[in-house]
Structure formats: structure tokens, C-alpha cells
Amino acid sequence: MQPTIQQVFGPGATQDADSITILKADLPGLTAAANNNGEQLFAGVVNRARIYLTEANQASNPDQSITFGETFSSFVSRNSQNYRQNQVPVNFQKLDTDADIEPDEY
């Protein structure tokens, strides 16, 4: 089963042919305002999708091809300022249609 729009983008998410609409209330860690900034919204969408697109769920669903890996946490300096950094790996898996190892090709 393909993960549904609601599983990935939140229970209030809908789509039609032209657009996808996501409820801000479904985005974790986001305080909804009329003008949230782009980074907040993007992190909210990513943190929402991570809830369902886990490696554990993929193990029982061959149609799930996206997984989020474990977050790396660190402190970094960028442009002479200190930041807390989270690196969130997102994996896109698809069938590799290249042929297997063929000795003649080497």
C-alpha cells in the first residue's frame, strides 16, 4: 500500500489535480501564524513526514520507498556564529535496473 496523503502530510491533508493543502495544526513543533517563515514550514512538513516514513514501517510495506534515518546532532560554526545542528537523512529507494555483475564487461 502506498502511504496515504494523510499518513505523510497529516490527517487534515487533501489534494486535487492542481494543489496539495496541509493543515498547520498537523505540523509538529509549529506555532501556526498567518505568516510562518519558510524554514519553519519546511521543518514542520519534514518532521510530520518522519512520523510515518520510518524504517520500521518500511519493513512491512514494500510500497514504501522513502525512509527517514536517524538524526545526527551536533554543534557547528557557520559564518563565525555557533549553531545547534540537526542533520536529517532522507532516503529515496528505487529498483536498480542495471544488470548484475557480468564478468565479460570488465
Place this chain on the structure above:
Amino acid sequence: MSTKRLTPDQLFGQGFYQDAEVIRIQKSSLPRLTATSTNTAQSLLISLILLAAGNFSGYLENESGEVLRSESNQPLEFDNSSLYEFLVIRFWQAVPQKKYGLRVIIHTFLIELFASAEIGYDTPIEADDL
């Protein structure tokens, strides 16, 4: 060097709409997605990530979307990652693997969030921290 924020339109594409309750993304702004009324959630999410990643690095294109090339036919790359303060998305690796006996290739992107250094090491960075 002073760093910047990305506008919601840069991250979510032209025609992006938000109010206090919802965000709405136009499918026509999502790269390499064939818009239908039943796109899979995974297609939409990947296209969203590709769109956002294009802000940070990629190939220079002309107005009709053709990649510009050097005299030796190498594509001209750009990297704007250091320009943006709170978010960077970068392609990390593509790894072929065998899973359940099938050959697969896994493309991995890293979504990097940068927030106040006051936030503890074990505390996840949340949307509101950005």
C-alpha cells in the same frame, strides 16, 4: 558575510499560499511531477524536497531550463548553501544495495536545520526554533 532566510515561495514554489490554518502548494511548481488528482504522497514529498534542494546547489540553467555548459561540455554548478542561515538541503550519496534479494539504489539527501546553540544536544530542533 550576512546570511538570509528563504522565502516560502523559494521553498514551496510559485503560487504558494498560507494563512493561519493551512498551507497550499501548487503542483505545477513541483519539479518533474506529473500532476494528477491522485499523486502518491511519496511523489509529492520527493518533488517538494527536490524543489527545496534546488535553492542550495545545482546547475545553472538558461531561461528555457537548459543546463549551461563550459567549453569542455561540463555543466556549470553553483553552491549557495552558505547563504542561508537556518536550513540547508544537500545531496549526500547514492548507494546501490540488495534488499530482500532485489537490487535497489538509495539516494540520500541531508536536511540540515540550524538553530540556537542554547538548545541542548539531546533536544530535537523543532519548526518553531527556526
